[in-house]
Amino acid sequence: MPSTPTAAPPAIPPPDGHDPRCIPHKLTQPLPVGEACVYPRYSPEEHDVWRTLYARMAELLPGRAADEFLTGLTALDLDREKIPSLAAVSRQLHHATGWQIARTPGLLDAHDFFGYLARRIFPCTDYIRGRHELDYTPAPDCFHDIFGHTPMIMHPRFADFYQRIGQAALACRDPALEEQLTRLYWFTVEFGLVRNPGGLRIYGNGIISSAGETLHSLTDRVEQRPFVPEKTALQPYDIWHFQDVLWVVDSFDRLESEFVRWAKSHGLL
Numbered sequence: 001m002p003s004t005p006t007a008a009p010p011a012i013p014p015p016d017g018h019d020p021r022c023i024p025h026k027l028t029q030p031l032p033v034g035e036a037c038v039y040p041r042y043s044p045e046e047h048d049v050w051r052t053l054y055a056r057m058a059e060l061l062p063g064r065a066a067d068e069f070l071t072g073l074t075a076l077d078l079d080r081e082k083i084p085s086l087a088a089v090s091r092q093l094h095h096a097t098g099w100q101i102a103r104t105p106g107l108l109d110a111h112d113f114f115g116y117l118a119r120r121i122f123p124c125t126d127y128i129r130g131r132h133e134l135d136y137t138p139a140p141d142c143f144h145d146i147f148g149h150t151p152m153i154m155h156p157r158f159a160d161f162y163q164r165i166g167q168a169a170l171a172c173r174d175p176a177l178e179e180q181l182t183r184l185y186w187f188t189v190e191f192g193l194v195r196n197p198g199g200l201r202i203y204g205n206g207i208i209s210s211a212g213e214t215l216h217s218l219t220d221r222v223e224q225r226p227f228v229p230e231k232t233a234l235q236p237y238d239i240w241h242f243q244d245v246l247w248v249v250d251s252f253d254r255l256e257s258e259f260v261r262w263a264k265s266h267g268l269l
């Protein structure tokens with residue numbers, strides 16, 4: 001969901017709660033897509049923040065992140081030293097799953113965001129958080145979007161599921177059902193767990209973006225329940241604390257088929 005935070009939130013909300021990066025943009029013109037995404041002039045400090053974040057997560061994720069996430073990350077072969085170009089990542093996604101990247105100035109209005117997902121285009125930021133925000137940033141940056149989200153979009157079934165969420169959201173007119181869809185998005189794309197042959201693993205980017213949430217999510221302090229859309233959609237979440245309940249899928253085939261079944265049962269697909 002475009003309004004989800006990038007990482008495990010701090011225990012205390014920001015005092016004013018009005019970080020300008022958290023205000024969704026309502027688009028008045030289409031975003032640049034693929035080769036039209038111009039590479040910004042990053043400072044050495046900005047590249048260094050990317051390098052630092054990448055090194056930290058590369059150490060933490062083996063044995064914790066889903067095989068599918070790590071396979072996608074390996075296939076993307078992102079530069080560890082410099083912020084990658086959106087155009088280059090878009091080319092790789094397009095080759096793998098037919099997705100592309102659009103450069104977004106920040107959070108998008110929900111309708112705009114889902115409109116892009118429905119067309120297999122992932123809106124992606126190209127700015128990076130400051131060094132004082134290594135552990136938490138309230139709005140997506142390119143480390144969250146590129147490192148955290150694009151590896152799963154390299155997976156064919158997850159890529160289809162992600163498009164289905166966009167399509168279902170565009171068709172949704174009922175606020176109560178929208179809330180359920182938001183929860184399904186939250187507990188899969190941002191906070192999902194999967195059972196791999198080696199054990200329970202993380203694929204949700206809200207976890208992967210956060211060292212603290214990554215360590216927390218696989219412990220017995222979290223109740224891990226089998227993903228059933230009808231149940232997951234009724235589970236409230238708290239964006240300001242680590243999650244107490246997470247939902248586990250057996251496979252991404254199953255995630256997609258269960259979501260499609262749920263969405264069809266509500267006339268959204």
Ligand SMILES: [Fe+2]
Binds near residue numbers: 001004144149
């Ligand atoms: Fe996200």
